[in-house]
Amino acid sequence: MSGTRTQSAAVAASPMRSRGAGRRYRQALWLLTVRDLRVRYSTSALGYFWSILDPLVMSAIYWFVFTQVFHRGSVGEEPYIVFLLTALLPWMWFTGGVSDSTRAFIKESKLIRSTTIPRSIWVARIDASKAIEFLLSIPVLAVFAVATGAHLHWQAVLWPLAIVLQATLVYGLGLIVAPLVVFFRDLERAVKLVLRFMFYASPIIYGTHALPPVLHGLAAINPLSGIFGIYRSAFFPGQLDWVEVAASVVVTAVVLVVGVVVFRRSEHRVLKEL
Numbered sequence: 001m002s003g004t005r006t007q008s009a010a011v012a013a014s015p016m017r018s019r020g021a022g023r024r025y026r027q028a029l030w031l032l033t034v035r036d037l038r039v040r041y042s043t044s045a046l047g048y049f050w051s052i053l054d055p056l057v058m059s060a061i062y063w064f065v066f067t068q069v070f071h072r073g074s075v076g077e078e079p080y081i082v083f084l085l086t087a088l089l090p091w092m093w094f095t096g097g098v099s100d101s102t103r104a105f106i107k108e109s110k111l112i113r114s115t116t117i118p119r120s121i122w123v124a125r126i127d128a129s130k131a132i133e134f135l136l137s138i139p140v141l142a143v144f145a146v147a148t149g150a151h152l153h154w155q156a157v158l159w160p161l162a163i164v165l166q167a168t169l170v171y172g173l174g175l176i177v178a179p180l181v182v183f184f185r186d187l188e189r190a191v192k193l194v195l196r197f198m199f200y201a202s203p204i205i206y207g208t209h210a211l212p213p214v215l216h217g218l219a220a221i222n223p224l225s226g227i228f229g230i231y232r233s234a235f236f237p238g239q240l241d242w243v244e245v246a247a248s249v250v251v252t253a254v255v256l257v258v259g260v261v262v263f264r265r266s267e268h269r270v271l272k273e274l
Contacts, residue, residue, distance in 0.1 A: 028117050032125040037132065052137045055088040062205050076207055077236045079148035085141050086235060087204040087228045090162070093134040094170060094224065095195050100126045101174030102181045102188040105270060112271070119267055123174035131167055145235060155233035155240055162230035169223055169252045175259030179266040182273050203228050207239055223248040223255070 063081050076083040104122045105112060112119060145152070181187045202224040211219055219225050226241070226248030233240035 025118060025121065029121050029124055029128060032121065033128040033132065036125060036129040052089075052140050055085065055092050055137070056140070059084040059088055076205070076210070077239070079144075079150050082141070082145050082148055082150045082235055083207075083232065084205065085144060086232045087202075089134060089137045089141060090166060090228065090231055091199070091202070091204055091224075092137075093130045094166065095199070096133075097127050097130040097170035098173050098177065099192065099195060100130070101170075101178045102191050104174065104178040105182050119270070120175065120263060123178050123263075124171060127167055127170045127174060130170070131163070134163075150235045152234060153237050155230070155237055158230050158240075159234065161245075162227050165223070165230075165248055165252050166227050168256055169227070169248075172252065172256035172259035175263040176255075179263055179270045182270050183266075198222075198224070207232070207236075208241065208244065209238070220244045220247040221251065223251040 059081055062084055101123055104126055105119075108122055112122060144150075177187065177191055181191075202222055203219065208216065208219045208225050208229070220241075220243055226244035226246070229239050229241050229244050
């Protein structure tokens, strides 16, 4: 009887331990995320505004080039500045999260070796801090939308789907590159080159509908096409393509699974290498 009671107590305590571990993970993630944001802006006079200055400058450049210098044609929709920002702002989250993940273990090697919290949290906190910066940039988009007379449509309710998809995609890619860079340091530069290519291969300064029909299939494979299409559909409903969204869901799920497998298989070797 005592053995049965002991087993029953252990089974009952197991979910409680799981909930406690999950709560500690979330608390540690929040603390590390806040720490990242404070460190990033504590020595900056402009602080938060640096997170939106880069996409604003890029938007201004592309707006000037494609509306004042060259005839834009069917590349995007009006108002073009809103068209640009609805993709550039999430792009900054994507490129910043993936790029910073290449240094997730190398930059914090001492803390990683001296703490017992799950190592995946060092990737998750980068994704979380970049996501917060993106959320804080939304009022800037709202200001330009109001100033240019852009109309908000019901598709704006789909933004949480885009945010979850993008957070999962960035996290999955981070789980892949973070441990691999520890073994292959040149991978950090390779990631930067790939991100530079992806900027032009992704529908940022143009929409996928502007591409030749033969390239639509290739564009759908890029998970950012469906994600950016959701963001843009809040102001430009025609940019929403459910085939691209479905492809984004599938590719993002595959990236996450691959990331988890790569991370788990390399975690112990990473600790030894650090």
